């Protein structure tokens with residue numbers, strides 16, 4: 567397993583060691599001890615999620631607020647997605663900056679996103695199965711987010727805006743400026 571910290575402190579890209587033989591492949595999708603050794607973080611994951619989406623589905627940018635904030639360990643089981651993490655930690659030197667990475671069935675890369683980030687992804691392949699661990703439970707009342715096409719964040723989603731398939735809930739998300747205002751930033 568290779569672990570590299572991104573330009574956003576505490577946000578890591580993990581390349582697992584994949585064992586291939588005539589039967590197929592094997593790899594560890596999470597190993598608490600190795601993860602701690604490589605990142606210095608002891609994360610207590612409590613919920614695993616999976617979603618299936620078709621091409622151009624965009625989910626995000628999401629986060630849960632306050633004591634319900636979630637760190638996430640993300641991977642793609644089938645297909646290819648562009649995954650985005652946005653640093654919303656007020657005190658961070660990289661506040662407001664984004665990190666993007668393609669996660670796929672083929673590269674098997676994982677992204678660890680700490681608490682205090684917004685997260686979203688768009689599906690680049692015909693279909694995708696997306697899987698992630700969270701270190702805090704889902705809490706509907708704490709759901710929040712930022713609109714995917716925010717002018718300040720200016721994220722390149724790699725697909726034409728008019729092709730994107732987005733939930734009605736996500737279309738109503740506030741802008742980054744509105745988020746900053748609500749946080750007194």
Ligand SMILES: Cc1cn([C@H]2C[C@H](O)[C@@H](COP(=O)(O)OP(=O)(O)O[C@H]3O[C@@H](C)C(=O)[C@@H](O)[C@H]3O)O2)c(=O)[nH]c1=O
Nearest residue numbers: 615617625626627628629685686687703704705733735
């Ligand atoms: C996220 C979540 C949703 N749900 C329910 C609520 C709703 O009825 C249905 C679909 O929820 P959503 O539309 O919010 O699903 P989705 O848009 O896939 O939400 C996810 O997006 C990505 C980008 C993330 O980062 C995740 O943390 C999560 O917010 O599933 C749960 O029961 N538990 C959960 O943990």
